[in-house]
Amino acid sequence: MSQxxxxxxxxxxxxxxxxxxxxxxxxxxxxxxxDVCNADDKQVLLRIKAYLGNPPSLKSWDLAxxxxxxxxxxxxxxxxxxxxxxxxxxxxxxxxxxxxxFLDELPALRGLGFVYMTNLFGPIPYYIGKLTNLSSLTIAxxxxxxxxxxxxxxxxxxGNLDLSSNKFSGPIPNFLRRLNSVTTLDLSNNKITGPLPxxxxxxxxxxxxxxxxxxxxxxxxxxxGGGNIIVIRLGNNKLTGDATFLIxxxxxxxxxxxxxxxxxxxxxTNVDLAPRLYAMNISHNMIYGRLPKLFYRKRDFLGTYxxxxxxxxxxxxxxxxxxxxxxxNLFAHNKCLCGGPLPACK
Ligand SMILES: *[C@@H]1O[C@H](CO)[C@@H](O)[C@H](O)[C@H]1NC(C)=O
Ligand SMILES: *[C@@H]1O[C@H](CO)[C@@H](O)[C@H](O)[C@H]1NC(C)=O
Ligand SMILES: *[C@@H]1O[C@H](CO)[C@@H](O)[C@H](O)[C@H]1NC(C)=O
Numbered sequence: 001m002s003q004x005x006x007x008x009x010x011x012x013x014x015x016x017x018x019x020x021x022x023x024x025x026x027x028x029x030x031x032x033x034x035d036v037c038n039a040d041d042k043q044v045l046l047r048i049k050a051y052l053g054n055p056p057s058l059k060s061w062d063l064a065x066x067x068x069x070x071x072x073x074x075x076x077x078x079x080x081x082x083x084x085x086x087x088x089x090x091x092x093x094x095x096x097x098x099x100x101x102f103l104d105e106l107p108a109l110r111g112l113g114f115v116y117m118t119n120l121f122g123p124i125p126y127y128i129g130k131l132t133n134l135s136s137l138t139i140a141x142x143x144x145x146x147x148x149x150x151x152x153x154x155x156x157x158x159g160n161l162d163l164s165s166n167k168f169s170g171p172i173p174n175f176l177r178r179l180n181s182v183t184t185l186d187l188s189n190n191k192i193t194g195p196l197p198x199x200x201x202x203x204x205x206x207x208x209x210x211x212x213x214x215x216x217x218x219x220x221x222x223x224x225g226g227g228n229i230i231v232i233r234l235g236n237n238k239l240t241g242d243a244t245f246l247i248x249x250x251x252x253x254x255x256x257x258x259x260x261x262x263x264x265x266x267x268x269t270n271v272d273l274a275p276r277l278y279a280m281n282i283s284h285n286m287i288y289g290r291l292p293k294l295f296y297r298k299r300d301f302l303g304t305y306x307x308x309x310x311x312x313x314x315x316x317x318x319x320x321x322x323x324x325x326x327x328x329n330l331f332a333h334n335k336c337l338c339g340g341p342l343p344a345c346k
Contacts, residue, residue: 036066036067036079036083037066037067037074037077037079037083037085038079038082038083038084038085041067041079041083041084041085041106041108042063042067044085044102044105044106045061045067045074045077045085045106046061046063047102048100048102048103049061051100051101051102052096052097052098052100055093055095055096056095057075057093057094057095057096058075058093058096060073060074060075061074061075061077062074067079067085075093076088076089076090076091078111080108082108084106084107084108085106085108085109086108086109086110086111087109087110087111087112087113087136088103088106088109088111088112088113089111089112089113089115089138090113090114090115090117091113091115091116091117092115092116092117093117094117094118094119095119096117096119096120097119097120097121098120098122098125099114099120099124099125099128099144101125101127103127103128103130103131104127104130104131107133108133109131109133109134110133110134110135110136111134111135111136112131112134112136112137112138113136113137113138113139113140114138114139114140114142114144115138115139115140115141115142116140116141116142117141117142118141118142118143119143120139120142120143120144121142121143121144121145121167122144122145122146123144123145123146123147123149124139124144124146124149124152126149126151128149128151128152128155129149129151129152129154129155130154131155132154132155132156132157133157134155134157134158135157135158135159135160135181136158136159136160136162137152137155137158137160137161137162138160138162139162139163139166140162140163140164140165140166140186141164141165141166142165142166143166143167144166144167144168145166145167145168145169146168146169146170147168147169147170147171147173148163148168148170148172148173148176148187148192150173150175152175152176152179153173153175153176153178153179154178155179156178156179156180156181157181158179158181158182159181159182159183159184159205160182160183160184161176161179161182161184161185161186162184162186163186163187163190164186164187164188164189164190164210165188165189165190166189166190167190167191168187168190168191168192169190169191169192169193170192170193170194171192171193171194171195171197172187172192172194172196172197172200172211172216173197174197174199176199176200176203177199177200177202177203179203180203180204180205181205182203182205182206183205183206183207183208184206184207184208184209185203185206185208185209185210186208186209186210187210187211187214188210188211188212188213188214188233189212189213189214190213190214191214191215192211192214192215192216193214193215193216193217194216194217194218195216195217195218195219196211196216196218196219196220196221196224196234196239197221198221198222198223199223200221200223200224201221201222201223201224201225201227201229202223204228205228206227206228206229207228207229207230207231208229208230208231209224209229209231209232209233210231210232210233211233211234211237212233212234212235212236212237212258213235213236213237214236214237215237215238216234216237216238216239217237217238217239217240218239218240218241219239219240219241219242220234220239220241220243220246220259222245224246225245225246225250225251225254226245226250226251226252228253229254230253230254230255230256230276231254231255231256232246232254232256232257232258233256233257233258234258234259234262235258235259235260235261235262235281236260236261236262237261237262238262238263239259239262239263239264240262240263240264240265241264241265241266242264242265242266243259243264243266244266244268244271246259247259247271247273247274247277247280247282248271248272248273248274249272249273249274249275250274251274252274252275252276253274253276254274254276254277255276255277255278255279256277256278256279256280257277257279257280257281257282258279258280258281259281259282259285260281260282260283260284260285260307261283261284261285262284262285263285263286264282264285264286264287265285265286265287265288266287266288267287267288267289268287268288268289268290268291268292268311268313269289269290269292270289270292271292272292272294273292273294273295278305279305279306280305280306280307281305281306281307282307282308282311283307283308283309283310283311284309284310284311285310285311286311286312287308287311287312287313288311288312288313288314288335289313289314289315290313290314290315290316291308291313291315291317291318291337292318293318294318295318295319306330307330308330308331308334309329309330309331309332309333309334310332310333310334311333311334311335312334312335313331313334313335313337314334314335314336314337315336315337315338315345316337316338316339316340316345317331317337317338317339317340317341317342319340320339320340320341321339321340322340323340323341324340324341325341326340326341327341328340328341328342
């Protein structure tokens with residue numbers, strides 16, 4: 001009886017012993033093995049810290065600590081395989097009031113982010129335009145304001161540009177077209193005004209675009225359809241005109257379209273929906289006509305997300321008898337839709 005028991009003890013204990021051995025080992029080698037950050041890069045960070053007035057939130061930026069190992073002992077710092085600082089993320093630090101210079105002295109820096117930093121205000125400083133190697137720049141949930149500065153057009157290696165949830169104003173600048181590596185562009189939740197420039201649709205790699213919650217006006221340029229953009233969010237603006245080319249099959253690869261809460265006005269009757277469109281919010285517009293015959297044929301309606309409420313649609317819901325048990329609220333606030341979950345057509 002006691003034999004199997006002691007086996008179990010060994011099996012349980014052995015890995016624990018091994019783990020504690022490794023933990024001891026890593027502590028003892030802390031300074032000659034894990035502290036991989038390049039000494040020059042550390043000096044740059046210490047200058048940045050001094051420039052920012054030695055804020056308590058950057059207490060961990062101290063030569064006594066490891067710098068940017070896998071454990072990120074210096075707040076927000078990550079290193080590449082050669083120990084060069086490759087990414088800096090300032091997140092939620094409320095005792096920092098400006099974006100520091102000197103970042104261009106970190107030659108391996110590829111990712112830079114300031115997120116949820118509500119005490120950052122004023123325009124984006126010009127020296128951000130020197131960071132031509134950046135592949136990702138995020139300035140989100142700050143009080144940074146002013147127009148989107150033209151020096152961002154120099155950051156031609158950017159793959160991701162996220163300027164969401166700030167106080168940016170002025171128009172969408174044409175120079176964004178120069179950012180030919182950008183695949184994701186998020187300008188949502190700002191105070192951006194004016195029309196959507198044709199040039200936006202000419203960013204060759206762009207596949208994900210969000211301009212939600214701004215004050216954009218005028219029609220959507222054709223250049224935003226029929227290309228690489230597979231997710232396009234334009235909701236909560238003041239856009240007008242016909243946007244069928246965003247949701248119909250000429251926009252073959254599109255998977256998500258949000259044009260809700262604008263002033264779009266077009267006839268839905270003959271729209272042949274894009275084959276992969278699984279999420280479509282066209283609610284709160286002035287879209288009229290009937291729902292197209294093939295509206296639900298190609299897709300499993302309940303498995304997709306489609307919001308057509310608050311428009312001026314009319315006539316029978318196609319395949320209505322298959323949709324009798326669907327929530328009628330999905331069709332609510334239109335002019336005179338009938339059948340399916342709604343009262344029968346007259
Ligand atoms: C860009 O990267 C190259 C190669 O790593 C480096 O030599 C150069 O200093 C970097 N430039 C900036 C502004 O960081
Ligand atoms: C930043 O914005 C928040 C609201 O989003 C506001 O409460 C705060 O006072 C602003 N801070 C500055 C420095 O403007
Ligand atoms: C569609 O957009 C409207 C307005 O922007 C929003 O209120 C609604 O929740 C969205 N529908 C869905 C299903 O998310």
